[in-house]
Amino acid sequence: MSDSTPFTLFANGTSLPWADVPEWPVADLVRTTADELSRGARLCAWFGVPEGDGVSLVAIIAFDSDTTLATARSAPIKGSYPALTLLQPQAHLFEREVWEQHGLVPEGHPWLKPVRQTSGHAPANGKFFRVQGSEIHEVAVGPVHAGIIEPGHFRFQCNGEEVLHLEIALGYQHRGVEAALAGGPHRATISQIETAAGDTTIGHATAHATVMESLAGTEAPLRAQWLRAVALELERLANHVGDLGALANDVAFLPTSAACGKIRGDFLNLTALLCGNRFGRGLIRPGGCRHDLEPERARKLLSSLHSALADTEQAAGWFWAANSVRTRFEGVGTVRTEQAAEIGLVGLAARASGLVRDVRFDHPAGWHRFAQIPVSVWPDGDVLARARVRWLEVQRSGKFLEEQLAAAPEGDLLTNVGPLPGGTLAVALVEGWRGEVCHVAITDAAGHFRRYKMIDPSFHNWTGLALALRNQAISDFPICNKSFNLSYCGFDL
Amino acid sequence: MFVLDTIAHRLRRGCQTMAYPNGPAPALPDRHGGALRVDAAKCSAGCDDCVKVCPTHAIERPLGGPVALDLGKCIFCAACVEVCPTKAITQTNDHRMAVRRKEDLVLGKPGEEELRLAAELDAKLRGLFGRSLRLREVSAGGCNACEADVNVLGTIGWDLSRFGIQFVASPRHADGLLITGPVSQNMRLALEKTYAAVPPPKIVIAVGACAIAGGPFIGNPEICGGATSVVPVDLFIPGCPPHPVTILDGLLRLLGKLEAR
Numbered sequence: 001m002s003d004s005t006p007f008t009l010f011a012n013g014t015s016l017p018w019a020d021v022p023e024w025p026v027a028d029l030v031r032t033t034a035d036e037l038s039r040g041a042r043l044c045a046w047f048g049v050p051e052g053d054g055v056s057l058v059a060i061i062a063f064d065s066d067t068t069l070a071t072a073r074s075a076p077i078k079g080s081y082p083a084l085t086l087l088q089p090q091a092h093l094f095e096r097e098v099w100e101q102h103g104l105v106p107e108g109h110p111w112l113k114p115v116r117q118t119s120g121h122a123p124a125n126g127k128f129f130r131v132q133g134s135e136i137h138e139v140a141v142g143p144v145h146a147g148i149i150e151p152g153h154f155r156f157q158c159n160g161e162e163v164l165h166l167e168i169a170l171g172y173q174h175r176g177v178e179a180a181l182a183g184g185p186h187r188a189t190i191s192q193i194e195t196a197a198g199d200t201t202i203g204h205a206t207a208h209a210t211v212m213e214s215l216a217g218t219e220a221p222l223r224a225q226w227l228r229a230v231a232l233e234l235e236r237l238a239n240h241v242g243d244l245g246a247l248a249n250d251v252a253f254l255p256t257s258a259a260c261g262k263i264r265g266d267f268l269n270l271t272a273l274l275c276g277n278r279f280g281r282g283l284i285r286p287g288g289c290r291h292d293l294e295p296e297r298a299r300k301l302l303s304s305l306h307s308a309l310a311d312t313e314q315a316a317g318w319f320w321a322a323n324s325v326r327t328r329f330e331g332v333g334t335v336r337t338e339q340a341a342e343i344g345l346v347g348l349a350a351r352a353s354g355l356v357r358d359v360r361f362d363h364p365a366g367w368h369r370f371a372q373i374p375v376s377v378w379p380d381g382d383v384l385a386r387a388r389v390r391w392l393e394v395q396r397s398g399k400f401l402e403e404q405l406a407a408a409p410e411g412d413l414l415t416n417v418g419p420l421p422g423g424t425l426a427v428a429l430v431e432g433w434r435g436e437v438c439h440v441a442i443t444d445a446a447g448h449f450r451r452y453k454m455i456d457p458s459f460h461n462w463t464g465l466a467l468a469l470r471n472q473a474i475s476d477f478p479i480c481n482k483s484f485n486l487s488y489c490g491f492d493l
Numbered sequence: 494m495f496v497l498d499t500i501a502h503r504l505r506r507g508c509q510t511m512a513y514p515n516g517p518a519p520a521l522p523d524r525h526g527g528a529l530r531v532d533a534a535k536c537s538a539g540c541d542d543c544v545k546v547c548p549t550h551a552i553e554r555p556l557g558g559p560v561a562l563d564l565g566k567c568i569f570c571a572a573c574v575e576v577c578p579t580k581a582i583t584q585t586n587d588h589r590m591a592v593r594r595k596e597d598l599v600l601g602k603p604g605e606e607e608l609r610l611a612a613e614l615d616a617k618l619r620g621l622f623g624r625s626l627r628l629r630e631v632s633a634g635g636c637n638a639c640e641a642d643v644n645v646l647g648t649i650g651w652d653l654s655r656f657g658i659q660f661v662a663s664p665r666h667a668d669g670l671l672i673t674g675p676v677s678q679n680m681r682l683a684l685e686k687t688y689a690a691v692p693p694p695k696i697v698i699a700v701g702a703c704a705i706a707g708g709p710f711i712g713n714p715e716i717c718g719g720a721t722s723v724v725p726v727d728l729f730i731p732g733c734p735p736h737p738v739t740i741l742d743g744l745l746r747l748l749g750k751l752e753a754r
Contacts, residue, residue, distance in 0.1 A: 013710075047695030093751070096741075116679070118662070118678045118679050118715070120682070121678060121679070121681035121682040121685075122679055122680075122681075122682045122683065123679045137735030143680065143683045144631055144683055144687055145631075145665075146662035147630075147644075147660070147662070148632070148640050148643050148644045148647075149632065149637075149640060150632045150637055150640065151632055151633070151680060151683060171676070171679050172630075172633075172634075172679045172680050173634050173677055173679070173680070174634075174677050174678075174679050174715055175677055175710045175713060175715050175716050176674060176713040176714065176716070177710075179713070179715070180710065180713050187546070187547070187548045188548040188549060188709050188711075189569055190548070190712065191548045191549070191570065191708075191709035191733075192709045194709075195636040195638070195703075195708065195710075196636070197636060197637065197640060198635070198636025198637045198641075199636075199638065200638045201638070218517065236725055242641075247599050247735035249667050255499050255502070255503065258648070258649050259506075259649075261648035261649065261650075262509060262650045263647050264645075264648075265645050265648060265650060265737075268641075269522070272524075272525065273522055273524075274524075275524055276521075276522050276523070276524030276525040276526060277522075277525070277569075277733075278522075278638075278642065278734075279638045279641075279734070281568070281570070281733060282569075282570050282571070291524060294627040309730065310521070314502065315670075317628065318498075318499055318502070321495060322495065335511070371637075401537070404550060446633050486636075487637065489634065489635070489636050490496060492677075492679075
């Protein structure tokens with residue numbers, strides 16, 4: 001597919017001169033991007049870069065089956081351009097963001113409203129979509145939610161119990177992450193990356209470190225790459241197990257809920273054994289890793305891993321054996337395969353809708369070039385499928401860790417990352433536990449970040465949750481929401 | 494059979510709740526380091542290596558003056574500990590970090606090398622909340638790490654409810670707020686309204702570096718710079734995120750349940 005494209009091709013975790021990114025009139029960029037997406041490519045990023053007194057649009061697309069990424073940009077424009085969303089719905093949030101950040105109007109965009117901008121100490125939510133009818137009522141939930149979770153607003157249009165439409169309004173968590181990264185790397189950059197989505201510290205830090213290393217034309221020592229891959233699966237295990245427990249809790253199946261709550265902590269403690277922090281902060285730095293996993297520590301990790309995995313197997317066993325659980329999950333919150341492809345779902349939500357889509361497999365970089373993990377897919381697209389994919393991945397991650405801990409590469413842990421070259425673009429994709437984490441850095445003439453774009457998997461997937469609620473009972477919202485478990489701060493940045 | 498199996502499993506697993514605070518506190522991970530200690534007297538003249546590596550500007554050294562480290566701004570990356578040539582900044586491995594006043598987190602001066610642990614609530618509030626404290630959690634720009642480690646206190650290993658502390662789903666049911674995150678501008682209104690909706694007397698607990706001073710996002714115009722910019726705060730618990738045992742220590746300390754520990 002990719003051999004006939006006019007886009008410039010490159011691989012995950014590599015960089016290219018900004019001058020080598022082809023520049024086309026904006027209408028051509030929109031049309032060509034739409035063509036490639038309809039031929040099976042996927043939109044990883046679509047954002048603006050100020051150029052003179054205009055803005056260039058940049059497209060990063062992925063040809064998953066060819067293990068290649070591709071990029072192109074528009075000539076600087078002002079005012080408006082024909083919306084890509086009309087041709088490819090997966091662009092819809094990207095184009096809202098471009099409009100919000102640069103004032104470029106995507107003409108014909110069906111739902112152009114703010115993503116996260118402020119209006120009087122709250123996000124500028126704009127008008128919500130309303131279903132008309134004397135029987136219709138509206139339910140508003142949030143921003144502050146009932147549990148200990150992040151804030152966001154959900155607006156349901158209901159006919160009785162049935163949800164006809166759900167609109168999700170975010171932005172409450174906006175901390176100015178991207179704006180702070182511009183002009184960097186600064187002292188605080190890595191800490192800001194590590195907390196962009198705090199439960200995906202390893203995923204985002206790995207993507208950032210990879211971008212930095214590829215810009216500088218160096219590579220982290222193999223042992224550091226190995227350690228990052230180990231930490232990435234520990235992060236996945238902790239979150240997946242926590243989610244299985246949370247799903248059990250939401251259908252009042254308390255044995256699994258109680259057990260998984262504790263086991264999640266056991267997995268977090270394994271990351272803490274590595275680096276002192278339960279979320280992996282301070283482990284990954286551009287150039288490598290800051291802490292080693294010495295043989296004695298690795299033995300300890302492996303033995304704790306075995307018991308945590310055995311506990312998980314038991315807790316999950318109760319869960320899958322219970323007909324009452326299956327009945328609550330089956331056929332609820334379904335996102336069909338074609339819908340998932342159309343809106344550009346990533347990660348476990350995509351795989352639970354039958355899409356074979358996993359960066360570790362499709363675009364291996366770092367240690368995943370040498371050690372692969374099978375892609376866990378389930379076809380049904382419902383809550384049960386998203387739970388099943390988590391369970392499959394828990395098993396695959398456990399197996400991977402057991403293999404990797406037995407075969408550690410020797411060598412250094414940290415190499416020096418020199419000054420960054422000017423005028424260069426680098427892209428790194430990492431399969432975080434929710435899905436594709438995408439970082440794009442473009443340097444200015446002095447080698448500073450002219451633009452640093454981060455895309456958390458949640459940016460792609462919130463639309464999936466909205467679709468999953470169509471024609472569902474509103475009482476099924478908690479399990480649908482939990483089955484995606486998306487990041488608010490990762491979206492809001 | 495299924496019900497019997499489940500009960501049998503539960504019996505076999507036994508009680509998984511830790512003995513703390515009646516037994517020893519769970520040890521911090523060996524690479525965690527715990528609270529910092531600053532002996533400014535050990536600093537060599539003119540050295541400001543720590544100031545330059547601190548990602549959150551938590552360390553200051555005015556010209557000719559002693560070094561001052563604000564543990565409220567600290568994200569515990571230990572870059573200063575690594576770079577200090579005279580070991581003036583060290584890790585204590587102490588998990589206890591909660592304080593009642595922000596200034597109790599500033600380290601360096603003689604007699605103030607370590608943080609000054611929180612005193613308990615006054616007798617009246619202790620009488621009201623000591624055996625039953627209901628908190629409403631507001632994440633205001635939190636990254637989901639502080640939230641996760643507050644959440645973990647509700648699991649069977651920690652079993653927060655044995656102390657009478659619970660998180661509730663409405664501010665109307667709450668005795669106070671537990672705030673995480675730097676308070677984004679976009680959450681300011683929601684936080685103000687939630688605070689107003691809690692009936693007095695009420696307490697506020699700020700958990701994590703962000704909620705105390707802004708954390709890694711300190712100085713960003715998109716945040717308010719911590720909970721105190723919006724509401725009065727009674728307890729500050731530093732960390733990025735604080736370890737669950739640090740959070741639990743803070744809550745119990747505030748309620749006067751740790752006595753001399």
